[in-house]
Amino acid sequence: MTWQQIAADKKKAQLDAVPKDWLLNEADLPKQIDVSSCAHSSPLLSPLDLEITESSVSVLLGNLASAKWSSLQVTTSFSKRAVLAQQLTNCLTEIFIDRALARAKELDEHLKKTGSVVGPLHGLPVSLKDQISIQGLDSTIGYVGWIGKPATENAAIVDILEELGAVFYVKTNIPQTLMWLETFNHIFGRTTNPHNRTLTCGGSSGGEAALIAFKGSPLGVGSDVGGSVRVPAAFCGTYGFRPSYHRIPYRGCANSLQGQDSIPSVLGPFSNTLDGLTIFMKAVLSKRPWLKDPLVVRKSWDEDAYSLVEHGGPGAKLCYAIMWDDGxxxxxxxxxRGLEITKKALEAAGHEVIDWKPHKQAEIGLTTLKIWASASEEDGATVAALTGEPLVGSMDPEADIWQKRPMMAGPLSAYQLWQVQKAKRDLREEYLDHWARTVKETSTGRPVDAIISPVAPYAAPPHGKSGNIFYTIWCNLLDYPSVVVPVGAKVDPVLDAKQPRTEFYTEFDKQNYEKYDPALYENAPLSIQVVGRTMEDEALLAMTKIVDDALQATAL
Amino acid sequence: MTWQQIAADKKKAQLDAVPKDWLLNEADLPKQIDVSSCAHSSPLLSPLDLEITESSVSVLLGNLASAKWSSLQVTTSFSKRAVLAQQLTNCLTEIFIDRALARAKELDEHLKKTGSVVGPLHGLPVSLKDQISIQGLDSTIGYVGWIGKPATENAAIVDILEELGAVFYVKTNIPQTLMWLETFNHIFGRTTNPHNRTLTCGGSSGGEAALIAFKGSPLGVGSDVGGSVRVPAAFCGTYGFRPSYHRIPYRGCANSLQGQDSIPSVLGPFSNTLDGLTIFMKAVLSKRPWLKDPLVVRKSWDEDAYSLVEHGGPGAKLCYAIMWDDGxxxxxxxxxRGLEITKKALEAAGHEVIDWKPHKQAEIGLTTLKIWASASEEDGATVAALTGEPLVGSMDPEADIWQKRPMMAGPLSAYQLWQVQKAKRDLREEYLDHWARTVKETSTGRPVDAIISPVAPYAAPPHGKSGNIFYTIWCNLLDYPSVVVPVGAKVDPVLDAKQPRTEFYTEFDKQNYEKYDPALYENAPLSIQVVGRTMEDEALLAMTKIVDDALQATAL
Structure with a gap:
């Protein structure tokens, strides 16, 4: 069989897995570019389905635990909405709703019989990025060569979420190799942005972000080695969290660049409300994941840190610093404008907001790219060679799929790689010192508490145009946890009009300026990221809540 | 200048740095092989000097804090004994006693004036492995090419120990490149074992172990990437600790294999009593080292873990497992015999002792060696080329120094290195599962609490014969913290007589058997290591105290 046939068979099997009566006829599908609210006009979803799928994780868990809503009901509602999301944005890979409904029933019976939940996520549907292995299902990460090789065991995070009470029902689309900021592969095709389907949903956890933004899932798990949680979360207007290295177990996930130990990929949650991310972290850490994955740091959820003991204590005035651009x-x-809205909201809430001085941001990004590129081409080529499928060379829908992906660096020897990794360590040390020195610029007596930065130099761009990784990748090299927060506004052709500029930092800067036209970005959400120091995940979530509350207070 | 001249000048400058009236005439130096007690017959040391230098770290700190002993006195006593150790075992590199005495005086004045100590290590002399940089001093790690390049800033651990009140006075000898289990380089020469100078002190922190065993230092800091704290601690009969990755700050140390991120070297303490190691860990962590070194995990000293909450609570019966051999x-x-003594002592103390089933110990060792060898030759050659000095090819005193070191693996591409690193991750996962399964074999309801293992297949061997790294290296790949404990016995020609064997695991096994003759190991101390799970440093120290107390109770 050719790789095209193998891929087509897999795609057909995917369609076959969808309950037939949930599929709309092609002719009945909405045609507009913004499909984010289409669930409201769909015959598939009842008012209860809509109420459930638009509830926060806290509300869902409360109603599941009190048996106001059964898990069967909640899982059915999200499954229907996920199938609709799939038809409109092509955001799914594996679909296994039967299995989910059976599990939901079991959980309902358990609650009925014992009067108690199996865990803090009892009955909650959770979607998973394709790479997160579930026994018996494929984790192709978009490689035709990995079709039909179902996982022989669960990823550690799957076992843990299951112990916590989660119900799995779908896996979500990714770019082939995972190493793209958009979502396209030869098996499942392209995922689009529900706010404007001519725009990318971002990547690599693009299917996850599109599904969550469409409210086809209350809580999802993606991964981030350079921005793969944060870029899609920002482009789709959802919340996404990149935790510090080695807090959430990665064991048993399919991946690319395996054995690259220097800048590890991390799993992180997506949700439509910030509480979803915090609940996820607390719940997973409560299961002592270091007993399941040797790479996880033995460090429990730290409630003191979450109450900001090292940031002046609960209610203290904080100092945020905004990195307006990376130079x-x-x-x-x-x-x-997203950053300006955030600044105003925080100041209105009584916090200090100063400017963050960028420090070697481009060098940090290039160093990361060099580490990846030391062996990424051989890594991808080895898997592609299994079937002869081409490595994706461009995400542009018009581009030749056989073209070679342009690389910013080339393969290295182990000794050369060590030299880059040494430079990486030096950059981490410099940045730590850079941050510590901000104690002189704040009024709090502490260094800056958290940094606020763009997630990309643009809102969700048209397909094929999401290439700048520099606004997220610095957090991966420096191991800074980071939460993406939607600002609550969308691109506005008037407010966001193009301003004249004649001087540019770099050729990339000029190109980005020249291609800007607010009309291209119609309806794209505005988002920011809040960045904390290494292993300050708990404090960062608390400081992000302050940002999020401030933004919502402004919006009211 | 030739590299030989540069090295000779450095060695001469070292001698010049020793206070002249502390130097014995060559003719007056003891000639016996066991010099471990020579301090008692030396005119250099007064009874008070002997009392001080034979006190535990707890006693020293108590008497320093109460001003019973001034830091000047304590520093002088240890400095004298260190100089004697240097003359007998050649264990030092940088010697800067003037600087130390000035610092000690300042600390004494501070205590007198304020009535309080500057920190928990107030006034305590601390020795440092050569690689640990002190501003203004060389850190050659035995490379002639790094002579005359004094550090421009302190290593993070130096700043922290200084804040805690430590007094630095000497740095200690290492093998060129640090990647040997013995201690010899072209600048400072060879360090010998104070218990028997025909035996090696081990390496790479060999100078540190020899100095501590001679009681020329109460507390020292070494480093361990494959056994470099533990092998010398065991060979010299002192306590040594290899903590988990990234608990003690490494920032600013000279090193080889820099940029090798996969199996990092860690700093760890040496002392003649276990309390020294525990005090060191608690004190360093109290200074929040993650604020100084971005690679340090944000994780405070965990007193709950030290009270063994996860091991049945204080006083509970524990289950230790002994790895009698690695197959x-x-x-x-x-x-x-060292292991048997330990088993009996623990059983007498009411604990359970079962057998540890080795799991792929050789594969784990070889995987580590492959990771190092992926670029170690180029790494060493690059520094050696600065002056043309040869890389040490053998530690055998009779060997040709120009011979090439035999390697068990060769240089790799970055992609090949990633494949080995991936295999490493798989081994860590397997070993975690292997350990977890021991829950079925214990009577405690828990998996084995800690493993007890040899540190090497032999006690301190003659110079040039310390080549087997497999009994320590597994802890480095698996990131298992490990404490070396002297058993309180020495090699005995009768008790340790050679037993007939006709079957062998491997050619290495046969060679080791054939070369065994207890007479060769005269006076070598017996030691074991106690091994805990990743990041269980606190619990491991507590479980090691139980082992140590049991051994001492047996000895009484």
């Missing part, structure tokens, strides 16, 4: 590519007016 | 090279009778 490499100036963000578009859309992105700047 | 690759059977330990000599000397080593087995």
């Amino acid at each position: 490499f590519v100036k963000p578009d007016p859309t992105v700047r | 690759f090279v059977k330990p000599d009778p000397t080593v087995r």
Whole structure:
């Protein structure tokens, strides 16, 4: 069989897995670019389905635990909405709703019989990025060569979420190799942005973000080695969290660049409300994941840290610093406006907001790219060679799929790689010192508490145009946890009008400026990221809650 | 200048740094092989000097804090004994006693003036392995090419120990490149074992172990990437600790294999009593080292873990498992006897002791060696080329120094290295599962609490014969913290007589058997290591105290 046939068979099997009566006729599918609210006009979803799928994780868990809503009901509602999301944005890979409904029933019976929940996520549907292995299902990460090789065991995070009470029902789409900021592969095709289907949903956890943004899942798990949780969360207007290295177990996930130990990929949650991310972290850490995955740091959820003991204590005035641009590519007016809204909201809430001085942001990004590129081409080629499928060379829908992906660096010897990794360590040390020195610029007596930065120099761009990784990748090299927060606004052709500029940092900056036109970004959400120091995951979530509350207070 | 001249000048400068009236005439130096007690017959040391230098760290700190002993006195006593150790075992590199005495005086004045100590290590002399940088001093790690390049800033651990009140006075000898289990380089020469100078002190922190064993330092800091704290601690009969990755800050130390991120070297303490190691860990962690070194895990000293909450609580019966051999090279009778003594002592103290089933110990060792060898030759050659000095090819005193070191693996591409690193991760996962399964074999309801293992298949061997790294290296790949404990016995020609064997695991096993003769190991101490799970440093120290107390109760 050719790789095309293998891929087509897999795609057909996917369609076959969808309950037939939930499929709309092609002719009945909405045609508009913004499908984010289409669930409301769909015959598939009842008012209860809509109420359930638009509830926060806290509300869902409360109603599941009190048996106001059964898990069967909740799982059915999210499954229907996920199938609709799939038809409109093509965001799924594996679909296994039968299995989910059976599990939901078991959980309902358990609750009925014992009067108690199996765990803090009792009955909650949770979606998973394709790479997260579930026994008996494929984890192709978009490689045709990995079709029909079902996982022989669960990833550690799957075992843990299951112990916590989660119900799995779908896995979500990714780019082939996972190493793209968009979502396309030869098996499942392209995932689009529910706010505007001519725009990318971002990547690599693009299917996850599109599904969550469509409210086809209350809580999802993606991964981030350079921005793969945060870029799609920002482009789709959801919340996404990149935790510090080695807090959430990665064991048993399919991946690319395996054995690359220097800048590890991390799993992180997506949700439509911040509480979803915090609940996820607390719940997973409560299961002592270091007993299941040797790479996980033995460090429980730290409630003291969450109450900000090291940041002046609960209720203290904080100092946030905004990185308006990285000195490499100036963000578009859309992105700047998101930061300005955030600054105003925080000041209105009584916090200090100063400017963050970027420090070698481009060098940090390039160093990361060099580490990846030391062996990424051989890594991808080895898997592609299993069937002869081409490695994706461009995400542009018009591009030749056989073209070679342009690389910013080339393969290295182990000794050369060590030299780059040494430079990486030096950059981490410098940045730590850079941050510590901000104690002189704040009024709190502490260094800056958290940094606020763009997630990309643009809002969700048209397909094929999401290439700048520099606004997220610095957190991966420096191991800074980071939460993406939607600002609550969308691109506005008037407010975000193009401003004249004649001087540019770099050629990349100029290109980005030249291609900007607010009309291209119609309806794209504005988002920011809040960045904390290594292993300050708990404090960062608390400081992000302050940002999020401030933004919501402004919006009211 | 030739590299020989540069090295000779450095060695001469070292001698010049020793206070002249502390130097014995060559003719007056003891000639016996066992010099471990020579301090008692030396005119250099007064009874008070002897009392001080034979006190535990707890006693020293108590008497320093109460001003019973001034830091000047304590520093002088240890400095004298260190100089004697240097003349007898050649264990030092940088010697800077003037600087130390000035610092000690300042600390004494501070205590007198304020009535309080500057920190928990107030006034305590602390020795440092050569690689640990002190501003203004060389850190050559035995490379002639790094002579005359003094550190421009302190290593993070130096800043922290200084804040805690430590007094630095000497740095200690290492093998060129640090990647040997013995201690010899072209600048400072060879360090010998104070218990028997025809035997090696081990390496790479060999100078540190020899100095501590001679009681020329109460507390020292070494490093361990494959056994470099533990092998010398065992060979010299002192306590040594290899903590988990990233608990003690490594920032600013000279090193080889820099940029090798997969199996990091860690700093760890040496002392003649276990309390020294525990005090060191608690004190360093109290300074929140993650604020100084971005690689340090944000994880405070965990007193709950130290009180063994996860091991049945204080006073509970524990289950230790002994790895009698690794299935690759059977330990000599000397080593087995050390384990037997430990088993009896623990059982007498009411604990359970079962057998540890080795799991792929050789594969784990070889995987580590492959990771190092992926670039170690180029790494060493690059520094050696600065002056043309040869890389040490053998530690045998009779060997040709120009011979090439035999390697068990060769240089790799980055992609090949990733494949080995991936295999490493798989081994860590397997070993975690292997350990977890022991829950079925214990009577405690828990998996084995800690493993007890040989540190090498032999006690301290003659110079040039310390080549087997497999009994320590598994802890480095698996990131298992490990404490070396002297058993309180020495090699005995009768008790440790050679036993007939006709079957062997491997050629290495046969060679080790054939070379065994208890007479060769005269006076070598017997030691064991106690091994805990990743990041269980606190619990491991507590479980090691139980082992140590049991051994001492047996000895009484």
